[in-house]
Amino acid sequence: xxxxxxxxLSFLLVITSSSSFTPTTHINSISSxxxxxxxxxxxxxxxxxxxxxxxxxxxxxQVRDRLAKRTDLEIISISNELRKDKDERKRLINEADCxxxxxxxxxxxxxxxHSLYVLLTSYALFFYTKGLPDDASKEAATFVxxxxxxxxxxxxAYRVDDDWTYGFPELCTSQKKDLQTSKRISNPGCYPTGFxxxxxxxxxxxxxxxxxxxxxxxxxxxxxxxxxxxDIFEGDEEHEPWGAYGYSMSHKHLPEMAKYTxxxxxPIFQPAVATFPQGMVVSVPLHxxxxxxxxxxxxxxxxxxxxxEGSTFVKVMPLGESGVKxxxxxxxxxxxxxxxxxxxxxxxxxxxxxxxEERMVLCARLDNLGKGASGAAVQNLNLSLGxxxxxxx
Numbered sequence: 314x315x316x317x318x319x320x321x322l323s324f325l326l327v328i329t330s331s332s333s334f335t336p337t338t339h340i341n342s343i344s345s346x347x348x349x350x351x352x353x354x355x356x357x358x359x360x361x362x363x364x365x366x367x368x369x370x371x372x373x374x375q376v377r378d379r380l381a382k383r384t385d386l387e388i389i390s391i392s393n394e395l396r397k398d399k400d401e402r403k404r405l406i407n408e409a410d411c412x413x414x415x416x417x418x419x420x421x422x423x424x425x426x427h428s429l430y431v432l433l434t435s436y437a438l439f440f441y442t443k444g445l446p447d448d449a450s451k452e453a454a455t456f457v458x459x460x461x462x463x464x465x466x467x468x469x470a471y472r473v474d475d476d477w478t479y480g481f482p483e484l485c486t487s488q489k490k491d492l493q494t495s496k497r498i499s500n501p502g503c504y505p506t507g508f509x510x511x512x513x514x515x516x517x518x519x520x521x522x523x524x525x526x527x528x529x530x531x532x533x534x535x536x537x538x539x540x541x542x543x544d545i546f547e548g549d550e551e552h553e554p555w556g557a558y559g560y561s562m563s564h565k566h567l568p569e570m571a572k573y574t575x576x577x578x579x580p581i582f583q584p585a586v587a588t589f590p591q592g593m594v595v596s597v598p599l600h601x602x603x604x605x606x607x608x609x610x611x612x613x614x615x616x617x618x619x620x621x622e623g624s625t626f627v628k629v630m631p632l633g634e635s636g637v638k639x640x641x642x643x644x645x646x647x648x649x650x651x652x653x654x655x656x657x658x659x660x661x662x663x664x665x666x667x668x669x670e671e672r673m674v675l676c677a678r679l680d681n682l683g684k685g686a687s688g689a690a691v692q693n694l695n696l697s698l699g700x701x702x703x704x705x706x
Contacts, residue, residue: 361698362387364409366402366453372467373415375687379705380694403456411463411694414450454497463496463697465690471499472569479573480693481506482702483620483627484513492696500693503685504531504584505569507595507677510627510660512574514620520613525603527580529570532651534591537681546588557585592652593681601671610666610673617662625703626684626692627660634665654680658688658706 363386367373380386389409395401406412447470454464454471471477478495482488492498501509508529515521532555535546545552559582567579580597601608614632621627631640637649644650654661657680666673679685688706695702 360385360387361410361700362389362408363694364389364391364405364412365415366406366412367415367449372686372690373413375682376413376415376690379687379691383705385700385704399456402453403458406453406456407458407462409462411465411698412453412457413690413694414453414464414466414468460496463498463694465498465500465693465697467500467686467690469502469565469569471497472502472505473572474499480689481509481573482692482696483510483624484573485517489696489702492693493699495697498693498697500686500690502566502569503533503537503593503679503681504529504582504595505566505573506660506685506689507531507593507679508570508580508597509573511595511597511617511662511675511677512576514617515613516575517620518616520605520608520616521576521599521603522605523575523577525576526578527576527597527599527603528583529580529595529597530583530585531593531595532585532587533593533681534589534652534655535586536591537593537685538586542586543590546590552588555585555587557583559584587651589652591655591680591682592650593677593679593685594649594651595677595679597675599673599675601673609668610664613666613673613675614664617664621662626658626706627662629662629664632664632666637663637665649676649678651678654678654683656680656683658683658692658703660684 363380365373365377365388368377368390377388380388389405391398391401391405447468450466450468450470454466457464465480466477472479477497477499478491479488480492480498480500482492508531512521512527516523521527535542562581564582564584567582570576570582571579610633614629618629621629630642631637634643637643638646642649649663659679661678663676663678664673665676680688682688691705692702694700695704695706
């Protein structure tokens, strides 16, 4: 392995562990230059106007690509030469029925990031990537001067803010209704989406006590690190085949994970990135001693099934390893692939258990770029504008 590239990836993972492994988009067929060419309003026979503040970033491009295929929306775009003009951004934000905040310094600088990391001359950049995305969202939110514009923020700035509605419609029975009436929506993180989807229903059902000290292990495709990490994994140089990170034990997803599950103790979170572009498996191992007395694998499965009954995008899969095998959901009869749901907004939940040994592992499978990022943003946009939840997804 080439030493300089190892240093590059290691340095990048240090950054993402402190500023969160923010879901972004792998842009195989979408170039920022093609969207920069849209210097005027793009008419899509719209009924509602949408402005993506930061559409040149990877998440912004993915959201725009999903919306551009629709005939019920009008995307209003800022001209290339005015992208940094605050007055023009404010004008478009207030003209829009919905604005999606996708500002991300890492994405904007992605053309230069790979060489900067390799040369290890990015200490100043480290400072900005740690704080700028949230700061940019907070600034943009202050530009709204009307009571009509819906703001959906894709950063971590407002994810635990009580004045903002958390953008996971399946969280509880009232969440979808809250999103339909909210003007301020915080888009969830990709890892928290899987963790919360597994744990919240079980806390609500009294199966997992709020005081339970949980652990969550997760693996994501490298696209979650934006163009900088994509360049490393898809470049000509050698790189790590797999890398765990987040060893500071202070990952920015932790407050989100605790708040929306109802846990009183933040979990131990061990994320990792590997050599596939997109997809994710989030795993929560459980000893029955942590759970309410009398809990079985079937009771957990039944609680999850009841919670997500009728859900458009979240599905509880067959019970146990035998059920999953019989359904043909394990590769070679053994492996739970993380990239099966790539390019979808679906989320699959699994319960693997051994009642005799009193152990189980709960798993969530999703696309870190779909239900974990831009797909969730589009779902929230649909709900907040009174549209059918699954349009464009």
